[in-house]
């Protein structure tokens with residue numbers, strides 16, 4: 001039994017209140033509640049529901065925190081320099097894992113490019129989308145067996161190019177390394193006021209789910225966990241089972257019948273369905289598949305990277321929720337401005353127009369492929385401004401309070417009502433330094449004073 005915690009003088013819906021937390025729940029809300037041994041003066045700071053990241057990849061993000069970051073690298077030479085710098089502090093038998101390589105800047109690389117670094121280390125480099133791994137020759141020697149699967153790309157003469165497309169599951173079995181610790185990542189998320197996460201990895205099956213459950217049980221993962229997966233999952237007290245994840249391969253769009261078959265499998269497991277839709281083609285085939293099998297409340301479109309206005313009515317009628325990444329405009333906006341054709345630019349990571357069309361939206365980070373600070377995303381939703389100050393889709397701006405709301409919905413109903421701070425509700429809370437309207441004038445993670453998950457303080461500034 002945990003001790004009661006009293007938060008005094010918190011701004012709640014515009015008024016100053018005391019909030020008493022007991023046994024993981026909100027036990028009382030009022031003015032001048034009786035003092036307890038354990039209390040905290042909010043001094044007028046807003047108390048809001050803890051934020052929920054509706055789309056993240058936990059293990060990949062934790063691995064990213066321990067990897068060489070190539071996101072700012074603009075030439076092959078700079079890539080080799082970054083690898084050599086990383087190698088200098090690592091014994092030659094250790095892997096060098098590098099991420100966020102941008103093929104649109106450097107060109108499509110292969111193993112010969114990595115071998116040119118002249119290093120004895122096995123090296124693997126992931127592209128910015130997560131679809132491609134490039135391995136050097138030392139790395140290929142470690143992972144290739146007699147019968148490599150089709151994800152291992154080959155040249156005309158049958159030699160592996162070093163490129164492995166959407167081969168994470170196979171690669172993981174060949175690397176047999178322990179998964180990275182979630183401790184550091186979870187603490188970072190807590191410092192943003194995040195009390196719950198939805199892991200959206202299609203690669204999750206029973207083994208990965210067991211590892212995540214363990215991380216939760218051992219206090220490595222402080223946030224509540226809602227879990228998508230590719231394969232069926234066993235129930236666990238440490239996570240809630242979310243939608244089945246379907247991820248069409250952008251390089252070779254599947255037949256409609258394939259997607260329908262995957263959806264039927266999900267339904268046979270009594271699952272909701274979440275489909276990765278970045279391109280207009282992916283969205284069109286996904287909607288056709290939902291039209292064929294019927295959608296249920298809680299079915300979702302992940303990302304909604306390009307949504308032509310002509311598809312609004314179809315999405316709305318099906319009742320699908322669009323789980324989008326507002327921070328992508330900040331993270332990737334400069335590249336979008338270069339790579340996305342002008343006629344598709346209005347369709348890019350829409351916010352306001354979806355709302356106006358009556359389509360439910362929610363937000364997630366898609367970390368490690370996007371920044372995992374929700375306050376950065378909230379800021380970007382209001383200004384639609386890229387890292388280099390370019391504005392994309394000004395008419396898609398929404399108010400900061402509405403953007404915050406995209407993180408305040410419940411995991412199983414991301415497009416539904418905001419969770420409320422009420423007696424009896426789970427004590428998943430975020431305490432800010434100032435009243436909410438002040439905090440939202442300049443949305444930033446430095447506003448977060450404390451984070452409480454399941455009644456426990458998991459972060460204190």
Ligand SMILES: [Zn+2]
Nearest residue numbers: 055057200366
């Ligand atoms: Zn994702």
